[in-house]
Structures are given as C-alpha cells and as structure tokens.
Amino acid sequence: MSVKEDDINEGRRRFMMSGALVVSFSLFPGIKAMAQEVIADEGAAVHVAKETQTLAGSLKTNPFLDAWIKIDPAGKVTVYTGKVELGTGVRTALLQIAAEELNMAPSLITFLTADTGASPDEGLTAGSHTIVDSGSALLNASAQVRGLLVDAAAKHFGVDSSVLIVQDAVIKAPDGRTMTYGEAVGAVDLHRMATPVSPLKDPAKFVTIGTSLPRLDIPGKVTGGASYVQDMSMPGMLHARVVLPPVYAAKLLQTNTPEILKMPGVVKVIKDGSMLAVVAKGEWQAVQAQRALAAGSEWSPGRKLPDPADVHRDLKTISTQHIEIANTHNAAGAPVRTLSAKYSKHYMLHGSIGPSCSVAQFKDGTMTVWTHSQGVYPLRDALAEMLSMPKENVRCVHVEGSGCYGHNAADDAATHAALIAREMPGQPIRVQWMREQEHTWDHFTPAMVTEVSASLDAGGNIVNWDYALWSSSHNERIVNAGRLLPAQMLEKPFVPAPSTPMVQPEGGGDRNAIPLYAFPNMHVMNNFSPTMPLQTSAMRSLGAHMNVYTIETFMDELSAAAGADPVAFRLKHMQDPRARDVIKLAAEKFGWPRAARKANHGVGFAFGKYKNLMSYVAIAVEISVVRETGQVILEHAEVAVDAGQIVSPDGIRNQIEGGVIQSASWTLYEELQFDTTRIRSFDWSNYPILRYSAVPRSLNVHLINRPGAPFLGAAEASMGPTAGALGNALFDATGKRLRDMPLGGENLRRQIDV
Known part of the structure; x- marks a missing residue:
C-alpha cells in the first residue's frame, strides 16, 4: 500500500515528541454536573444542565475545569479524558490538543483515559465523537486553565498578562522573572465552572495540533510488550473460562461439576442459574476444564432461530414502528422518468481479533474491573445494579482490548469477571472468552x-x-443490568431495557x-x-x-x-x-x-x-x-x-x-x-x-x-x-x-x- 503525503493547507511545523509519557491511574473522584436536559448518542441518554448548554463538547456534562486538568504544587500536570483508546490513536490526538493550549511539550503531561475512579464521565467512546466532544472540551478547558494561571502570574508580577510568555509550564515576564504552573496554581481555584468563551490560541500559531506525533500506543504493540487487557497479569491471578448456552434461551439442566473439580489446577466451579464458569490456577488448565464442563453439561432446547431465507421478508412484519424522518415539498420540474430499486444486507459479526477479556478483583468491599468496554461509566452503573452494590464501590478501569469497533462482548466478559470475583474475594480473576463464544454470542449488526x-x-x-x-x-448498549448477557442467565435474571430507535440527526x-x-x-x-x-x-x-x-x-x-x-x-x-x-x-x-x-x-x-x-x-x-x-x-x-x-x-x-x-x-x-x-x-x-x-x-x-x-x-x-x-x-x-x-x-x- 502506498500513502501519499498531501500538501493541502497543512501549514504546520513538524513537532517531534521527546521523552516518555507516563500513564497511571488514581482514585480522584470524578465530577458530574447537575442535570436538567437530555442529549443522546449511541449509549445511554446524557443529561445536560441548563446552565452548561453553551459550553464546548463534553464540558456540557463535566463543566468543572479540575475534572479535566489537575496541577499539583510541584508543577505536575495531569490531564484526563473520559474517552478510551480503541486503536484509533485518540489518546495521542487528545494529548496533542491539551498540550497545545497549555503551551507544553506533550512529554511533560501525564495523560489518563477513562476510569470511573478518576476521569470525567463522557459516556461511550463511539460514533466518531471523541475528538468532537472530548477534544473540544480539552481544547477549551486547557485554554481556560492557561489563562487563569497567566492572570495569576500577571497579578503577582504587577504586569499586564499580555506581556507574559508561557512555555512548558513556566510563565515568564519581560524582566526575566518566572513562575511555574505549580506556583501559579496556588493562587487559582481550578474547581470552577468552565465559561462559554475561552482564550484560544490563533490556529496559525499551533505547533502541536496539526502535526503527526508518534502514537503513544504503538511501541508495545510492535515489540510484543503488554498492550492489551488480554496481556494483563497480576500477583495471585486465577484464570476463569465460562460455558455459554448453545442457543438463545436455553436453560442449564445439569452439569458434571464433581468430575471437573478433580481436574488438575481447578479451584472452583461457579453456577448461578445458567451462568456457568470454572476457575483454575493456570490458563490452559481453565481451558481444558471449560471444554470438559461444556461437554458434560445439559441444556434445554432453547428457541429456534429465524430461517435465513426469510429474514428480509420478515423485517417488513416485525418492523412495527414507522418513523418519518424527512418530508419536504417544494416546487420542481415535472417528472418524466422514475426509477426504483430494493437493496438488502445480511447480519454480520464484529470478528474481533482477540476474544473479549476482563480482569476483576473484589477486595475490601470494592469491585474493580479492568475492561476494554467502550463505556466504563455505563458498565459501572449496570454492574452496580447487578451486584446490588453502591456505584462508588464499583470501579471500571479501561485497558485497551485486542479488537473492538462497536458493541462486541467486552461488557459481557467484564460481567463474567465481576460475578466470578464476587465469589472469590481478594483474588484477581481473569476471564477470556473462547473464539466460538465471541462469534456465537456476538451482538451482531442487523440485517x-x-x-x-x-x-x-x-x-x-x-x-x-x-x-x-x-x-x-x-444500539443495545448497556443502559441497565439486563443488557448484560450474563445477568440475563442468572437464577434471578435481569430483564433488558426495551429496544428504542435512536433519534435523528445521529440516527441508528x-x-x-x-x-x-x-x-x-x-x-x-x-x-x-x-x-x-x-x-x-x-x-x-x-x-x-x-x-x-x-x-x-x-x-x-x-x-x-x-x-x-x-x-x-x-x-x-x-x-x-x-x-x-x-x-x-x-x-x-x-x-x-x-x-x-x-x-x-x-x-x-x-x-x-x-x-x-x-x-x-x-x-x-x-x-x-x-x-x-x-x-x-x-x-x-x-x-x-x-x-x-x-x-x-x-x-x-x-x-x-x-x-x-x-x-x-x-x-x-x-x-x-x-x-x-x-x-x-x-x-x-x-x-x-x-x-x-x-x-x-x-x-x-x-x-x-x-x-x-x-x-x-x-x-x-x-x-x-x-x-x-x-x-x-x-x-x-x-x-x-x-x-x-x-x-x-x-x-x-x-x-x-x-
């Protein structure tokens, strides 16, 4: 494949990033705005406060500046996003946006992605919204923070803020006096609402936005380093595999649990209704036990699937909601020729490269789940409902997964991990689905x-x-516990929220x-x-x-x-x-x-x-x-x-x-x-x-x-x-x-x- 460099309106100086970016997680509480109105994308409805509707991007739902940017007295700058890296390079791009308006080299910023214990709640990473919503929020939040810090320094120096120069978190006066961001933040309370107008830089002066920085997520992937949740390893971690029904609505009738418990390395078999899993000390031991458990389990017949030959015909019958989304009438010429055509598309699956995986640990009353879910906050809420736990006691941390682009089984694997971890307090539990499970129980794209x-x-x-x-x-994204596949299989099953059409202009x-x-x-x-x-x-x-x-x-x-x-x-x-x-x-x-x-x-x-x-x-x-x-x-x-x-x-x-x-x-x-x-x-x-x-x-x-x-x-x-x-x-x-x-x-x- 050849890819040409275009020269259309680039006008940007190339900027090479030096140093390294440190990515870590913390337990700072996320901050949410009071809600009055509702907007929607591919996930749950998002509430927007009336007083924040004029703010940029996700500042509408997370309006406090310190939800996005924190600066400690030592000058350490930490920037947060509620969006996740799905292999699209957005972690690098969002860092570029923040670095540009903070006037900092990207390598000087600690950048954290979606974590219900740290980041703002930006719902789902979906619908090509990341740069639009989170990028716009970071652009404006960073500019406003820089403006506040410069104003504080100007007041300290007794000069007009326009004469100050900012570079790499250092504010410099014409006479040579300097103040770091860490020193200036002592005079500024960043726990304040963003404003509709920001002191944005002239785009002609951008040095980071508009350049192609080396992607932060690539080195580990090309060198075989730990890059995905599938690669996670923790001290004392146990491996689990699940047994899923052979077809929709099948109920578990009988298992061969006693035989499985005698297998090498097997620690426990967990059964709750039709939710069935085996836990072992080693991954291959878990796979072998899962195969034996699946072979020795009996299920009810379940329900039949539609005849593939009738799917498109049947859509005309089952599509009972008729929604007019456009109807315009204007003067036009007389028609002289009319053409008509009918088109069809079949079901498809995601085909994720790596089967879905998650690690969970239930310790000291807190459930922590490491997941490649595209929406850690919606997942957190649904898990809390399923586990009957307060939301603040459930933490979902995003770790990139090998394969996504839509609603695959990431949330379901995370649910399995949480259910199993609850039964084995203190021990990290790793769950990975098998290939046939990932394909068979996928959330298919509709015909x-x-x-x-x-x-x-x-x-x-x-x-x-x-x-x-x-x-x-x-769009059957996670809006309640019933949308989690394993939650539907429990002895006391949860019921999925009804399917509703997505509204225009986004549409479904x-x-x-x-x-x-x-x-x-x-x-x-x-x-x-x-x-x-x-x-x-x-x-x-x-x-x-x-x-x-x-x-x-x-x-x-x-x-x-x-x-x-x-x-x-x-x-x-x-x-x-x-x-x-x-x-x-x-x-x-x-x-x-x-x-x-x-x-x-x-x-x-x-x-x-x-x-x-x-x-x-x-x-x-x-x-x-x-x-x-x-x-x-x-x-x-x-x-x-x-x-x-x-x-x-x-x-x-x-x-x-x-x-x-x-x-x-x-x-x-x-x-x-x-x-x-x-x-x-x-x-x-x-x-x-x-x-x-x-x-x-x-x-x-x-x-x-x-x-x-x-x-x-x-x-x-x-x-x-x-x-x-x-x-x-x-x-x-x-x-x-x-x-x-x-x-x-x-x-x-x-x-x-x-």
Whole structure:
C-alpha cells in the first residue's frame, strides 16, 4: 500500500515528541454536573444542565475545569479524558490538543483515559465523537486553565498578562522573572465552572495540533510488550473460562461439576442459574476444564432461530414502528422518468481479533474491573445494579482490548469477571472468552432492507426522492443490568431495557438515510423493529454503511438515466460547498473520468458526510474481478476528507485507510451463517473476511485542513462511501447492478455466470 503525503493547507511545523509519557491511574473522584436536559448518542441518554448548554463538547456534562486538568504544587500536570483508546490513536490526538493550549511539550503531561475512579464521565467512546466532544472540551478547558494561571502570574508580577510568555509550564515576564504552573496554581481555584468563551490560541500559531506525533500506543504493540487487557497479569491471578448456552434461551439442566473439580489446577466451579464458569490456577488448565464442563453439561432446547431465507421478508412484519424522518415539498420540474430499486444486507459479526477479556478483583468491599468496554461509566452503573452494590464501590478501569469497533462482548466478559470475583474475594480473576463464544454470542449488526424511488425531469434533475428502510436495533448498549448477557442467565435474571430507535440527526439504522443532496421533494421513513430475531447492537457506522451504499449506487443509476457523468451529476445536486470540495478533490486526484480500462476492471465513485454532521468523504476506486472465484481486488483508491481542524494528519489517514479496508470486507464478503438451530459462523472458516491478497494495491488519502474550524469526527466516515464506490465499480466491471450485500465471492460468481 502506498500513502501519499498531501500538501493541502497543512501549514504546520513538524513537532517531534521527546521523552516518555507516563500513564497511571488514581482514585480522584470524578465530577458530574447537575442535570436538567437530555442529549443522546449511541449509549445511554446524557443529561445536560441548563446552565452548561453553551459550553464546548463534553464540558456540557463535566463543566468543572479540575475534572479535566489537575496541577499539583510541584508543577505536575495531569490531564484526563473520559474517552478510551480503541486503536484509533485518540489518546495521542487528545494529548496533542491539551498540550497545545497549555503551551507544553506533550512529554511533560501525564495523560489518563477513562476510569470511573478518576476521569470525567463522557459516556461511550463511539460514533466518531471523541475528538468532537472530548477534544473540544480539552481544547477549551486547557485554554481556560492557561489563562487563569497567566492572570495569576500577571497579578503577582504587577504586569499586564499580555506581556507574559508561557512555555512548558513556566510563565515568564519581560524582566526575566518566572513562575511555574505549580506556583501559579496556588493562587487559582481550578474547581470552577468552565465559561462559554475561552482564550484560544490563533490556529496559525499551533505547533502541536496539526502535526503527526508518534502514537503513544504503538511501541508495545510492535515489540510484543503488554498492550492489551488480554496481556494483563497480576500477583495471585486465577484464570476463569465460562460455558455459554448453545442457543438463545436455553436453560442449564445439569452439569458434571464433581468430575471437573478433580481436574488438575481447578479451584472452583461457579453456577448461578445458567451462568456457568470454572476457575483454575493456570490458563490452559481453565481451558481444558471449560471444554470438559461444556461437554458434560445439559441444556434445554432453547428457541429456534429465524430461517435465513426469510429474514428480509420478515423485517417488513416485525418492523412495527414507522418513523418519518424527512418530508419536504417544494416546487420542481415535472417528472418524466422514475426509477426504483430494493437493496438488502445480511447480519454480520464484529470478528474481533482477540476474544473479549476482563480482569476483576473484589477486595475490601470494592469491585474493580479492568475492561476494554467502550463505556466504563455505563458498565459501572449496570454492574452496580447487578451486584446490588453502591456505584462508588464499583470501579471500571479501561485497558485497551485486542479488537473492538462497536458493541462486541467486552461488557459481557467484564460481567463474567465481576460475578466470578464476587465469589472469590481478594483474588484477581481473569476471564477470556473462547473464539466460538465471541462469534456465537456476538451482538451482531442487523440485517437491513432499503427501498428507494426517484424521478428525473426533462433536464436530468432529481425532482423527488422516496426512501424507506427496515431494520432492528443497532444500539443495545448497556443502559441497565439486563443488557448484560450474563445477568440475563442468572437464577434471578435481569430483564433488558426495551429496544428504542435512536433519534435523528445521529440516527441508528436510519443513520445517513437522509441524503445531503438538494432534492426539492423528499420523503424518508425509518421502519424500526423493537424485537430482534438475533442479538444485535452497534457496529462501526451503524446504518450509515447500508444507507450510503444505497444512496450512492442509486445516484449512479440516476446519472446513467440522465445521461450524465456520475461526478458531474453529484455536483449538480450538491449545494454544500465543503461537500463539493471533497468531491472535486477525489475526482481530480483519481483522474476522473478514466479512459477505457482492461477487461474485468471497473471504476466507481461515492460521497458521504457522516451523519450529515461530521467528516466529509469522497472516494474514487478502481477494482479488478476474478470471474472464476468472485474475488474483488481494490486496485486503487483516492480519498478526499474534510474533518475540519486536523489534529493529527497521520491519525486521520490511518482511520480512513482502515475504514476503507474494513468496509470493503463487509461490503464484499461478510455474512453471518446460521440456520434455525444455531449460529454456524463459530470460527473463521465459517465467516469469510477480506484476505491480504485483496487489500488495496494503492490507497491515497488527501486531507483538506480548515484551521480554526470545529473538529469533525472521522473514524467511521469512510464506511458508507467505500461501499457505494465498490458497488458502482462492480457494475462498471461486470455490467451487473448488485443490490444484496455481500457483493463479492460466491454471490458475485453466480451473478456473473447468469
């Protein structure tokens, strides 16, 4: 893969970080604001105090400055975030933001991520919100803290604050007198509410924001160091494995516990209803005991799964909530031609590289859980409910996990660890799920159906657009104990909170269902199913993957009907100037339109603005097709991105590149295998993913930097556009308009043979 350095509006001095960053955890209490109003994202509703609604980002919910920044008399600066590192590089980017406004070298700051015993409560790390919410909060909190410290120093020196220079936590007067942040903080109470206006630096003077610092999380990963919760080891730690039911709603009838207790290293077998686990001194001993325990356990039949052949048909029946999310009527030309199409997508699983893992210890009345959950505070609250413990006695500490991007089994493994640790006070308990458990009991991304109809007038303009989608929940995040899978299996089970649709403009299954294009007449319906034939929840981009795919492939069909070039057709219907900029840039870098191509090659183009709120992405691709196998190779891609003010150019490129590859895997190959008896994709042999042989030969990401503009989330922004571009390129290569994902592999081979 080759990645070009872009030169668009960079204007930033390169800054190399020296020294080392120390990451530790402390038990300072987190601070929350009084709540009056509610906002929502992919997790639980978040309460916002009326008096904090004008504050930036997560300052709305955590308005006190010392929730974000603490400075001790010795001058040690500690910065906190409630967000977590998921492999996206946000820990580095957030540190850059704080360092910029504090006028400090990043290496001088101790930076702590989500920990219910230390950090502000920022809910979930999801939905590409980290830089938008936590980054905006840190930008403003850091600027305000710096301003307060400089004002205190100015008062001490008897000079105007404008003449003082700040560098690396030292404030210097024109006459040479200095005061450290540690000295200045003695005259400042940082336990104060943030203000709506901050003394932000001129973006033209940034030295850290806009540069690509070496990522803090990479060294351990590439050298084999302990990097993940899966790598954790503690003195006296015991290893546990769980036995899960073979199918939904199966009840545990009988176990062979006496036999298991005689096995080498086995310490205990724990059973509570249908929650079954074995604890051993060694990890391999735990695995062997788990296998024997699973083989010797008997279960009730459970419930049948849906017939895969009927899933899309059944969605029309079970989707009982009909939500109109767009309805506009304006004067337009008379329609002369109408096109319609129907699209479908199958269930998919997360396929995390490392099966979910957690370590828990119940000691002195406190339950501490180390977890790769994307929401340590929601998890803490649910565990406290399940364990009947005060919230302050349950602490969840985030440790990065090997694999995530959505609601996988991280919270469930943490729940198992907590339940087992409660039965064995004082001893650290490590729980890791097995591969077949991670796949079989995943929170799958839902199957979907979309239907679209649109009309053109005599001038080739789209004059009306009618769109509908059918889907079950894309968001079963942890809002109560009943959403924790092991809690549902207890002798006294907890009941999951009801499934509810996520509201626009964020959306769930209907995320990005409203096109950004200017259509005079538009109607969009979200048909939501509150019941789920399979266990589903959030996966990267939620419904945006399917909706942008539908919109962008149908835009190509409409452009063909209008006799127009696909890029020119998009620009004709696009009024947003920033969207036009990325569309033009991607087309220019790709050399669109391409001349005649080789046989079995095709090109495609697509655009999307994630959630219509965040980053703009346009992508042009060239693919090749192996007709005998249906393999699709992404030969070349040019991607243009506008994420507002860029914090880390390399970080955004990494996320866009990874998103293109992951979306290609989803779009071309991934489909959950199951029948009416059970899930069949229990290992990698039954769940095809993109192979190394098919990754992009060349993938170039071009960034449009907008200094001083708000941060726009970019991590999930390329998922939908990539799917649309691939669908359009496949039509160009094969002449087949494919509308049922996955598009490649055996599905494509059969289509080509027709």
